[in-house]
Amino acid sequence: MMAVAKKAAPKELLDSLLADYRKPEDLIGENGLLKQLTKLLVEKALEAAPTHLASSAFNFRYSA
Numbered sequence: 001m002m003a004v005a006k007k008a009a010p011k012e013l014l015d016s017l018l019a020d021y022r023k024p025e026d027l028i029g030e031n032g033l034l035k036q037l038t039k040l041l042v043e044k045a046l047e048a049a050p051t052h053l054a055s056s057a058f059n060f061r062y063s064a
Contacts, residue, residue, distance in 0.1 A: 017033060020026065027033050 017037075018027075021033070025032060029035075
């Protein structure tokens with residue numbers, strides 16, 4: 001498995017995201033920043049999920 005370099009979140013980006021933060025609910029509430037970011041991260045991770053596994057199984061089964 002290829003190692004992925006870790007990137008630190010830029011402070012300016014975090015400052016920008018938290019600029020409108022007024023109360024805990026803004027960050028961790030039902031429609032808070034944390035939930036929005038988690039949703040976006042999961043969607044991106046699923047887009048990048050390895051699709052080669054399914055095609056490898058198909059090729060193995062049907063290559064004779």
